[in-house]
Amino acid sequence: MRITVTRTGGFAGITRRAGLDSTGRADAPHLEELARAALADGAPDRPAGVPDGFQYGIEVDGATVYCADPRLSAAQRELIRTVLREGA
Amino acid sequence: MMRSSVTERRGDAVSRITMRDGRCHALYAGNHSISVIATPRHDTTTGRCHIAPMDDSRTRNRPPAAAHAPRITSHHTHHHGVFCTIVPPHVLDRLARADDPALHEPARRTLERDALQRTRRRITTVRGIRATAADREATDQPQRTIYDAGNREELPGEKVRGEGDDPGQDASVNRAYAGLGATFDLYLKVYGRRSIDGGGLPLDATVHYGQDYGNAFWDGERMVFGDGDGEVFRDFTLPLDVIGHELTHGVTQYTANLEYFSQPGALNESVSDVFGALIKQHSLGQTADQADWLIGAELLTDRVTGEALRSMKAPGTAYDDDVLGKDPQPATMDDYVDTSDDNGGVHINSGIPNHAFYLAATDLGGYAWERAGQIWYDVLTGGELAADANFTDFARLTLAAAESRFGAGDEQRALQKAWSRVGVETA
Structure with missing residues (x-):
């Protein structure tokens, strides 16, 4: 499963994008479960968000949803954190 | 008649929520520019409210000024899911503390469920909150x-x-x-x-x-x-200017409530940078020529090649780093950035009005909060600045504010020069 996270906005206004493939990873089942939950919890359009808050786009195998701080589901939060930290 | 109600008075404002015959009647009236008076009908099957105008209560917006203490009356229990979010937050707070479960249960659920939606509403709605806020007892001490x-x-x-x-x-x-x-x-x-x-x-x-x-x-x-x-x-x-920046988003929310997208969004960001910088300068007692005009100067670690996150003095030069990239801010309209990221580049194109402020403030000299800052404050809070204002709208209002505050003189000339240098039309 190909998972890509794009983070825009924030106080600095710097966009960050990172992606990873769950295939072959030891945590693949967990990541894929997170990704499915993150998609289900997301919105089809970018939410308004809050001033200086991060906004996120989560793309999983071609399907994209959006979410924004501070209103993330637990799955979105963990997935975003993992992909931005470990993805390339 | 089945009925529960809460009335709260603050200064000259009165809020009353009554539940009667299965309907939630919300009334909020103040002595300021708006009165929100409505009768939401609660639909317990969907959890949504339907708002219809209430036609009989406009005379109630002047309760006796002495009646500060909230009065709570509760006559009957009636089950409701949640309150409509037209109910002002401070009234919901009061309801949540009421003894009657018919009042506190839905209020508590509403507060929990809708805290973030109300937040968003406050950001996107213009005047409703202003009346609520202005009714609080003013104080010279922070809380x-x-x-x-x-x-x-x-x-x-x-x-x-x-x-x-x-x-x-x-x-x-x-x-x-x-x-x-x-x-x-x-x-x-x-x-x-x-x-x-x-x-x-x-x-x-x-x-x-x-x-x-x-x-x-x-x-x-x-x-x-x-x-x-x-x-x-x-x-x-x-960085003190970051703290001032964030709180100024609050000031903007309660005043011009600039949309957080594209040019109005960049103005929203710029206003936060301007007052963030002024709060720092005021606290350090710095004049315009002594100030560093940087935003977030203490924020970057030693590993980053850069001095701050933004520079009002020279937008686009704050950092140039392997990891962070290069500061993308333009200083003039020639380099305006069209992007869908960052709400349409609100933290990027804010460089243009930021630089205009810097140019005007340093041209005028002295303490920047006294003249340039006063003009910016007058525009932000004066009631003329539309929520969807663009750079030109804002620039024109600064010229008008300069004239009404200081007359046609140095201030207006400094502003004309500044806006012209960043390429924003004022004519």
Whole structure:
């Protein structure tokens, strides 16, 4: 499963994008479960968000949803954190 | 008749929620420019409210001024899911503390479920909140509360310092507390504004939000600060101008309420940078030529090649780093950035009005908050600035504000020159 996270906005206004493939990873089942939950919890359009808050786009195998701080589901939060930290 | 009601009076404003015959009647009336009077009908099957105008209550907007104490009457229990969010937040707070479960249960559910939606509504709705806020008792003292999120992402977190409490061991808490005070000071002493809403609104901040969280934001009710990731960003409570920036989002929310997208969004951001910088200069006693005109100067770690996150003096030069990239801010309209990222580049194109302010303030000299700052404040709070204003709208209003505040003179000329140099039309 190909998972890509794009983070825009924030106080600095710097966009960050990172992606990873769950295939072959030891945590693949967990990541894929997170990704499915993150998609289900997301919105089809970018939410308004809050001033200086991060906004996120989560793309999983071609399907994209959006979410924004501070209103993330637990799955979105963990997935975003993992992909931005470990993805390339 | 089945009936439960709560009435709350603050100053000359009265709020009353009555549940009668299965309907929720909400009335809010103040002596300011707006009165929200409506009768929401609660649909218990969908949890949605239907709002219809109420035609019989416009005479009630002047209760006796002496009636400050809230009066709660409760006559009957009637089950409802949630209250409509047209109910002002302070009334919901009062309802949530009522003895009658018919009142407090839906109020508590509403507060819990809709806290963030109300936040968003406050950001996107223009005038409703202003009347609510202005009805609070004005005070010359800040009312600060600092919370600690304990590196989780739940707001507000645990209360760790209230107004008047001694400093503790946590430097982030102490910096946030002091920064809220410095912000309150500038708005009160220089512009005569009592807190961010002009009505003594308590100032809340949460520190230690999230893990290695490299950001700070305004959530509509409070400032929220991360500790930084340690790689690029340090603790976001370090720069005073960042604290002032966040609280100024509150001032904007309660005044012009500029949309957070594209040019109005860049103006919203720029206004926060301008007053963030002025709060720092005011606290340090710096004149325009002594100030560094940087935003977030203490924020970047030693590993980053850069001096700050933004430069009002020279937008686009604050950093140039392998990891962060190069500061993308334009200084003039020639380099305006069209992008869908960052809400249409609100933190990018803010460089243009930022630079105009810097040019005008340094041209005029002295303390920047006195003349340039006063003009910006007059535009932000004067009621003429539309929520969807673009750079030209804003620039023209600064010229008009300069004339009405200072007459046709140096201030107007400095502004004309500044806007012209950044390529924003004023004619």
